[in-house]
Amino acid sequence: MHKDDQALIFEISKPGRIGYSLPEMDVPEIDVNELIPAGYLREEEPELPEVSELDIMRHYTALSNRNHGVDSGFYPLGSCTMKYNPKINENVARYPGFAHLHPLQDESSVQGALELMYDLQEHLIEITGMDQVTLQPAAGAHGEWTALMMVRAFHEANGDFKRTKVLIPDSAHGTNPASATVAGFETITVKSGENGLVDLDDLRRVVGEDTAALMLTNPNTLGLFEEDILEMAEIVHAAGGKLYYDGANLNAVMSKARPGDMGFDLVHLNLHKTFTGPHGGGGPGSGPVGVKADLIPFLPKPVLVKQGDQYVLDYDRPQSIGRVKPYYGNFGINVRAYTYIRTMGPDGLKAVTEYAVLNANYMMRRLQESYDLPFDRHCKHEFVLSGKRQKKLGVRTLDIAKRLLDFGYHPPTIYFPLNVEECIMIEPTETESKETLDAFCDAMIQIAKEAEENPEIVQEAPHNTVIGRLDETLAARKPVLRYQKQ
Amino acid sequence: MKHRYLPMTETDKKEMLETIGVNSIDELFSDIPERVRFKGEYNIKPKKTETALMKELTLLAQKNADLRSHTSFLGAGVYDHYMPVIVDHVLSRSEFYTAYTPYQPEISQGELQAIFEFQSMICELTGMDVANSSMYDGGTALAEAAMLSAGQTRRKKVLISNAVHPEAKEVVKTYAKGQYIEVIEIPHKDGITDTAVLKDMINDEIAAVIVQYPNFFGRIEPLKELEEIIHAQKSLFVVSSNPLSLGALTPPGKLGADIVAGDAQPFGIPTAFGGPHCGYFAVTNKLMRKVPGRLVGQTVDEEGRRGFVLTLQAREQHIRRDKATSNICSNQALNALAASVAMTALGKKGVKEMAISNIQKAHYAKEALKARGFEIAFEGPSFNEFVVKLHAPVKEVNKKLLEKGIIGGYDLGRDYSDLKNHMLIAVTELRTKEEIDAFVNEMGDYHA
Numbered sequence: 001m002h003k004d005d006q007a008l009i010f011e012i013s014k015p016g017r018i019g020y021s022l023p024e025m026d027v028p029e030i031d032v033n034e035l036i037p038a039g040y041l042r043e044e045e046p047e048l049p050e051v052s053e054l055d056i057m058r059h060y061t062a063l064s065n066r067n068h069g070v071d072s073g074f075y076p077l078g079s080c081t082m083k084y085n086p087k088i089n090e091n092v093a094r095y096p097g098f099a100h101l102h103p104l105q106d107e108s109s110v111q112g113a114l115e116l117m118y119d120l121q122e123h124l125i126e127i128t129g130m131d132q133v134t135l136q137p138a139a140g141a142h143g144e145w146t147a148l149m150m151v152r153a154f155h156e157a158n159g160d161f162k163r164t165k166v167l168i169p170d171s172a173h174g175t176n177p178a179s180a181t182v183a184g185f186e187t188i189t190v191k192s193g194e195n196g197l198v199d200l201d202d203l204r205r206v207v208g209e210d211t212a213a214l215m216l217t218n219p220n221t222l223g224l225f226e227e228d229i230l231e232m233a234e235i236v237h238a239a240g241g242k243l244y245y246d247g248a249n250l251n252a253v254m255s256k257a258r259p260g261d262m263g264f265d266l267v268h269l270n271l272h273k274t275f276t277g278p279h280g281g282g283g284p285g286s287g288p289v290g291v292k293a294d295l296i297p298f299l300p301k302p303v304l305v306k307q308g309d310q311y312v313l314d315y316d317r318p319q320s321i322g323r324v325k326p327y328y329g330n331f332g333i334n335v336r337a338y339t340y341i342r343t344m345g346p347d348g349l350k351a352v353t354e355y356a357v358l359n360a361n362y363m364m365r366r367l368q369e370s371y372d373l374p375f376d377r378h379c380k381h382e383f384v385l386s387g388k389r390q391k392k393l394g395v396r397t398l399d400i401a402k403r404l405l406d407f408g409y410h411p412p413t414i415y416f417p418l419n420v421e422e423c424i425m426i427e428p429t430e431t432e433s434k435e436t437l438d439a440f441c442d443a444m445i446q447i448a449k450e451a452e453e454n455p456e457i458v459q460e461a462p463h464n465t466v467i468g469r470l471d472e473t474l475a476a477r478k479p480v481l482r483y484q485k486q
Numbered sequence: 487m488k489h490r491y492l493p494m495t496e497t498d499k500k501e502m503l504e505t506i507g508v509n510s511i512d513e514l515f516s517d518i519p520e521r522v523r524f525k526g527e528y529n530i531k532p533k534k535t536e537t538a539l540m541k542e543l544t545l546l547a548q549k550n551a552d553l554r555s556h557t558s559f560l561g562a563g564v565y566d567h568y569m570p571v572i573v574d575h576v577l578s579r580s581e582f583y584t585a586y587t588p589y590q591p592e593i594s595q596g597e598l599q600a601i602f603e604f605q606s607m608i609c610e611l612t613g614m615d616v617a618n619s620s621m622y623d624g625g626t627a628l629a630e631a632a633m634l635s636a637g638q639t640r641r642k643k644v645l646i647s648n649a650v651h652p653e654a655k656e657v658v659k660t661y662a663k664g665q666y667i668e669v670i671e672i673p674h675k676d677g678i679t680d681t682a683v684l685k686d687m688i689n690d691e692i693a694a695v696i697v698q699y700p701n702f703f704g705r706i707e708p709l710k711e712l713e714e715i716i717h718a719q720k721s722l723f724v725v726s727s728n729p730l731s732l733g734a735l736t737p738p739g740k741l742g743a744d745i746v747a748g749d750a751q752p753f754g755i756p757t758a759f760g761g762p763h764c765g766y767f768a769v770t771n772k773l774m775r776k777v778p779g780r781l782v783g784q785t786v787d788e789e790g791r792r793g794f795v796l797t798l799q800a801r802e803q804h805i806r807r808d809k810a811t812s813n814i815c816s817n818q819a820l821n822a823l824a825a826s827v828a829m830t831a832l833g834k835k836g837v838k839e840m841a842i843s844n845i846q847k848a849h850y851a852k853e854a855l856k857a858r859g860f861e862i863a864f865e866g867p868s869f870n871e872f873v874v875k876l877h878a879p880v881k882e883v884n885k886k887l888l889e890k891g892i893i894g895g896y897d898l899g900r901d902y903s904d905l906k907n908h909m910l911i912a913v914t915e916l917r918t919k920e921e922i923d924a925f926v927n928e929m930g931d932y933h934a
Contacts (some may be wrong), residue, residue, distance in 0.1 A: 096549025327760025345533025
């Protein structure tokens with residue numbers, strides 16, 4: 001062990017210590033060998049830690065100090081919408097009437113929870129311009145797959161079994177092709193043009209009677225609004241396909257353009273992004289799916305409906321694709337999203353998008369002298385730079401990202417989308433102040449100068465993090481994926 | 487407008503518009519075609535102040551019969567357990583909950599190490615070699631297991647015991663449809679997967695056999711016997727398991743399982759009306775590179791300091807796109823952290839003590855109901871659940887119980903047409919003798 005190593009919880013374990021206070025065993029005890037069949041009673045105890053409560057708190061406090069969140073500092077991770085996570089959300093999600101409900105209780109005893117879910121659905125229907133919403137999918141990718149399963153069920157219900165292909169632009173998130181594959185489709189890539197937008201000619205070339213759907217993010221992952229969206233919708237619909245909206249970038253268009261009005265038939269949202277989930281270190285998320293009327297019969301079951309003044313879970317859905325998740329979705333995240341929407345109101349959500357877009361454009365203009373700007377036009381909530389000028393000086397985008405760590409920032413998304421060389425993708429969000437944006441831009445400009453004058457300082461970054469660059473090759477070649485007692 | 491989450495002032499806005507070279511924010515949206523532009527504001531509820539909204543939502547929450555103000559005997563895959571208070575204190579460290587996926591390891595060592603420890607603890611409990619960083623829930627974890635098995639064996643049929651959680655079973659079937667995998671159910675006999683029928687059903691076209699341990703009826707499946715039947719056909723043996731039970735029961739890894747998946751909700755995660763919970767996924771070394779989702783691995787930096795990174799990423803969607811082993815991206819990291827803290831607090835001794843306390847208290851309740859005249863369906867060794875026959879619909883009985891502040895058991899008739907008027911009762915370590923006695927008393931004369 002290196003002297004600076006942070007101990008694993010297992011390494012501070014000591015036999016004889018405990019960290020729990022279990023309820024009394026107040027029923028007569030029976031020899032457990034009489035209750036469990038021979039061979040099924042565990043012989044070796046699991047090697048879990050033996051530590052006191054203070055040991056636990058110090059351990060996890062030390063770990064949290066080795067972690068950067070939005071509350072620690074600026075986190076302009078493109079496509080991830082790392083906005084402030086309101087504290088009221090955390091309080092509300094912990095109300096006993098929400099946190100400690102069993103999903104299989106009688107419906108009459110959970111009307112408050114169902115009412116919240118129903119009202120959230122209603123709000124999301126208005127926000128997306130769709131006709132119905134399901135809250136069942138647990139995350140964005142889960143929502144994508146759910147929607148594509150519905151597309152398949154829709155075509156098959158029409159006796160149309162030849163639609164085996166899903167069209168996906170080259171700038172799309174990796175989850176799009178992966179979700180299409182899991183839903184049983186073949187994926188076809190649609191090229192982007194010089195202007196960063198979907199090439200309509202290429203779309204016309206690949207679309208056909210085997211097209212099940214086109215998956216699209218709008219604005220796309222370059223932060224650009226697909227201006228030809230109505231033409232694209234026409235092309236896909238004329239061929240009999242469906243149009244699917246990846247809601248990862250919804251923060252860019254709230255109150256400005258609704259997927260339902262752009263011609264989309266299905267949409268998923270990332271409630272942990274636009275609607276302040278929070279991100280939780282990688283999850284849990286929530287990925288509701290909205291659909292137009294002709295797809296409603298295929299929604300996963302149960303579907304939450306209102307009958308008179310009662311909220312009812314409807315299981316009688318003969319054309320449903322089935323269940324995509326036990327119970328009704330990540331309710332706890334949905335409570336947070338609902339709280340957020342109710343905190344913002346219609347004027348608030350509009351302002352969210354306006355400031356998110358103002359902030360991104362401001363940063364783009366402040367940085368356009370120091371870095372290559374591949375698409376010189378108004379961006380939406382995020383924008384991409386290219387580090388190809390710095391690359392010629394021997395400084396890679398990865399180095400720039402690592403140098404930003406020295407300034408206390410989480411770096412932007414890098415090397416994505418794949419169609420921009422040495423890509424740097426910046427999404428500031430609306431919750432950051434001008435001072436924060438300016439300080440970050442100053443750091444980026446300084447790094448660009450360093451790349452010219454003193455490249456080593458960038459190439460060798462980070463200099464003041466708790467750990468240096470890690471050997472990822474070693475991690476993959478000789479995987480150590482768990483602690484084992486020596 | 488002014489809002490506490492929106493820091494821009496009018497002066498800021500003016501300066502920024504000048505830098506950009508536009509006169510108004512509206513100009514920045516000029517690329518949205520007129521025909522699709524949304525005019526005005528959403529027709530949604532107006533915003534509320536912090537105080538007013540908390541008051542409204544407090545009242546809404548109070549419309550629900552929660553497990554803190556009621557005594558619950560409902561389980562069926564989601565359990566009311568002891569949650570060490572410390573869990574929520576760790577979870578409230580916002581360096582954890584306001585972070586995203588640890589793609590920048592230098593400033594994400596806390597999350598990465600916590601997940602590495604989670605993977606280690608899941609391996610310890612399940613007896614498996616490798617565990618991933620989490621899945622959405624037990625149901626989707628099982629579906630991923632079915633898909634992994636089909637890919638690994640290049641076979642397109644999966645057998646699933648009908649003593650597996652009915653909702654998990656439905657999720658497996660939905661995913662299977664996407665992958666053109668056929669799912670066939672194995673019947674149970676007296677509450678245990680029918681091994682005689684399994685022997686008839688299994689052949690070299692079967693990718694995997696999925697069972698649950700303890701199963702949906704609370705019974706302990708004979709994994710040893712099942713393993714021999716399954717591996718004789720080179721099918722994969724998939725076990726869905728409540729990890730708490732593995733504090734007392736022989737881990738599936740010791741009994742030949744190839745994949746163990748399930749939900750870590752019993753460890754420090756609130757029932758939360760069904761989610762977010764925490765799926766886990768554990769495999770043998772042989773299947774390591776086929777695992778869905780994120781894996782955290784140990785490595786070193788240039789100075790030889792130990793550190794953790796996301797590893798074996800060539801399996802994942804952001805690298806492999808349509809060739810990935812799964813489409814999962816976001817998982818349940820924060821819930822995995824909760825489970826880790828709870829497993830740490832319980833530790834080596836506590837997890838066993840808690841598991842055995844479940845066995846003892848459920849047994850006590852079972853005997854007390856029998857003494858009262860109730861017949862136990864599927865009598866035999868069980869973990870913290872068992873089935874009783876009633877002479878009235880479960881819904882009706884539960885309605886009476888609710889009036890007394892008791893949340894009764896699960897209505898098996900919802901999923902099993904031959905089990906009308908059968909109630910699945912869960913008794914965890916949280917139920918006191920007094921509460922169990924009161925429950926038995928209120929169950930009164932509903933015995934069949």
